[in-house]
Amino acid sequence: AQKITQTQPGMFVQEKEAVTLDCTYDTSDQSYGLFWYKQPSSGEMIFLIYQGSYDEQNATEGRYSLNFQKARKSANLVISASQLGDSAMYFCAMRVNTGFQKLVFGTGTRLLVSP
Amino acid sequence: SQTIHQWPATLVQPVGSPLSLECTVEGTSNPNLYWYRQAAGRGLQLLFYSVGIGQISSEVPQNLSASRPQDRQFILSSKKLLLSDSGFYLCAWSDRGQGRSPLHFGNGTRLTVT
Numbered sequence: 001a002q003k004i005t006q007t008q009p010g011m012f013v014q015e016k017e018a019v020t021l022d023c024t025y026d027t028s029d030q031s032y033g034l035f036w037y038k039q040p041s042s043g044e045m046i047f048l049i050y051q052g053s054y055d056e057q058n059a060t061e062g063r064y065s066l067n068f069q070k071a072r073k074s075a076n077l078v079i080s081a082s083q084l085g086d087s088a089m090y091f092c093a094m095r096v097n098t099g100f101q102k103l104v105f106g107t108g109t110r111l112l113v114s115p
Numbered sequence: 116s117q118t119i120h121q122w123p124a125t126l127v128q129p130v131g132s133p134l135s136l137e138c139t140v141e142g143t144s145n146p147n148l149y150w151y152r153q154a155a156g157r158g159l160q161l162l163f164y165s166v167g168i169g170q171i172s173s174e175v176p177q178n179l180s181a182s183r184p185q186d187r188q189f190i191l192s193s194k195k196l197l198l199s200d201s202g203f204y205l206c207a208w209s210d211r212g213q214g215r216s217p218l219h220f221g222n223g224t225r226l227t228v229t
Contacts, residue, residue, distance in 0.1 A: 045159075
């Protein structure tokens, strides 16, 4: 069964430093997609970045990059130059191939950025 | 541009009362629609999804139901709420058949059943 595992319940980082949030996944599918979402305390889910299983390069979106290691089944999110506004919950999710966009989510990592 | 509206933002309901949460999408046609629930400190669990008007699929057996009376309207309902129905409910939409397309979420409804 498809599963996402986020082993870090909480992470702390100082402003302007980089931080890596871990995500491992389990699937027997050859074609899949991995997403990262940010959830501030207000509750909305904000899409950050996407990595397809056949993408040859790691995805990047501004200060966000995805360290995709297919053989290890990991898709870690790297946030460079952390800002106070990055404090939030971060969820890794995997698209399950059921003919539509069904996402399976991990339990999340709470990131706290300190001044 | 596409927008998704979800209401109400917060709701406190007694056990046994009915529930109706509404979600509408603007700026797109024929979207896939989803209801997710997030328990406190947990990830998101898919409750229902819909690929078209009147087409509803349920992921988990529960006290809730969903309906899609119009292309861009998705409603989550219950006839009698249970304490275990408390949680944060999120509506989302995605493009049809687009593997790279993310789910776009509404702002959520925080439901407390007392």
